Amino acid sequence: MIPVAEALERILSALSPTPAETVSLPEGWGRVLARPVLARVTQPPADVSAMDGYALRAADGAVGGRLRVIGSAPAGHPFGGTVGPGEAVRIFTGGAVPPGADSILLQEDATAGDGFVTPTEAVREGRHIRRAGLDFAAGGTVLEAGRRLTARDIGLAAAANHPWLHVHRRPRIGILATGDEIALPGEPIPPGGIVSSNAHALAALVRASGGEPVVLPIAADDRDAIAEAAAAAARCDLLLTTGGASVGEHDLVQSALGPQGFSLDFWKIAMRPGKPLIWGDLRGTPMLGLPGNPVSALVCAVIFLIPALRRLSGLPAGPVETRTALLGREMGANDRRQDYVRAEITRGPDGALTVSPLPLQDSSMLAALARAGALVIRPPHAPAAPAGTAVEIVELSSLGV
Ligand SMILES: Nc1nc2c(c(=O)[nH]1)N[C@H]1C(S)=C(S)[C@@H](COP(=O)(O)OP(=O)(O)OC[C@H]3O[C@@H](n4cnc5c(N)ncnc54)[C@H](O)[C@@H]3O)O[C@H]1N2
Ligand code: MOO
Secondary structure: OEOHHHHHHHHHHOOOOOOEEEEEHHHHOOOEEOOOEEOOOOEOOOOEEOOOEEEEOHHHOOOOOOEEEEEEEOOOOOOOOOOOOOEEEEEOOOOEOOOOOOEEEEHHHEEEEOOEEEEOOOOOOOOOEEOOOOOEOOOOEEEOOOOEOOHHHHHHHHHOOOOEEEEEOOOEEEEEEEOOOEEOOOOOOOOOOEEOOHHHHHHHHHHHOOOEEEEOOOEOOOHHHHHHHHHOOOOOOEEEEEOOOOOOOOOOHHHHHHHHOEEEEEEOEOEEOOOOOEEEEEOOEEEEEEOOOHHHHHHHHHHHHHHHHHHHHOOOOOOOOOEEEEEOOOEOOOOOOEEEEEEEEEEOOOOOEEEEEOOOOOOOOHHHHHHOOEEEEEOOOOOOEOOOOEEEEEEOHHHOO
16 A cells, blocks of 8 residues: 555646647636737737826825816727927827826816816826836747636736647546446346446546546446447546455456556555555556545545546646644544544634534545535544544645536
8 A cells, every 4th residue: 555645746746737728818717828818919009097087197286286288098999199388188088198297186086167177176297197117018928838728817818918829738538437336316226236326426536526427338248348438538638436346256457457567656555545446657648556445445536536636637646735723523533544534614703613523434435525615634643633633634625526
């Protein structure tokens, strides 16, 4: 059994980002930039007014002065002349500050009529002018490669005059559930069977992490069926299997795929749930073999697949983020496997997080997993911890899962 951190390192070091593709700006949200975005324009393109008012020389801005209004400069319609001494131009927010003017008089701070304007508040030089390039200048990098694009980033790329973006292709993740006993939700359930939940949960997790799930048909516990279904994943960036990872005679993933060219990197890790995790390569397609127990499959997906998806997407990748919370109840000492304990999470009025481990931790219990907002990480051989101990947690909702 290898430690969790080593397993994650081995997975990440075998993966590289997907190639770039070009998408239109609205399709860029949530995608990861493959190239930096350089501004194609300067913003603002010229000195512009930040307010509705009058453009004038600060020297003419004393209270009580009388200035002739010689024209107007709405946004997008620059005034063609120059502002001379004793003159002002009516200006609106976003309008270009005309040559000669160096300040803006707010319209609330003035009285106007008969083609003249009089300041009722003194004007300060440079006030209310947004200088050309205040936001960004043409040629400058506004967004770095390797960044997942937010709505704010899309706005910035648009302002920088980019109709197209170069982003990494969404990682395609083949998902293969195996087992004689499992049936699709809504389909007839075989005698002694159960409904398959793993492929659906994993597809949702892949989507939440920016990937494209490719859900393959369920393969029976039969070497040929598993080999045939896995072959369909040849065009995926990663193949995920669930079930058949353990040691029973019906746990066939490795023995079915070996003759198909599967080469194993590691099997079995010091983790609970998730001990029988498989990692290797099926003829050039990286393959992560998750245990069949639904909680084990999902916890392994959180700890290993989310970082793997980040690496494939072109993001900087490492372990999923953790934070600190206080135990709401005591926990016993741990053995040699790193434990990911399902726990309810509450936030106190002071903002502090408290986690209360659920009393039953069986790795078949999806209802408990859905209720748990957090996984408490218990390192190997962690001593017993009384209520109030600070512990490291993975907050599931913040990962979108
Ligand atoms: N003698 C041993 N037995 C087991 C060991 C061990 O070390 N020695 N490890 C246990 C651990 S830990 C786990 S986890 C499971 C993993 O087993 P498999 O990956 O081989 O999974 P299966 O046996 O195929 O299924 C386990 C369990 O999960 C259910 N299942 C399977 N697929 C789905 C699905 N798509 N949706 C919902 N539920 C699914 C299946 O019906 C079983 O109940 O092995 C332990 N055994
Ligand atoms: O470690 Mo298994 O993954 O018991 O559930």
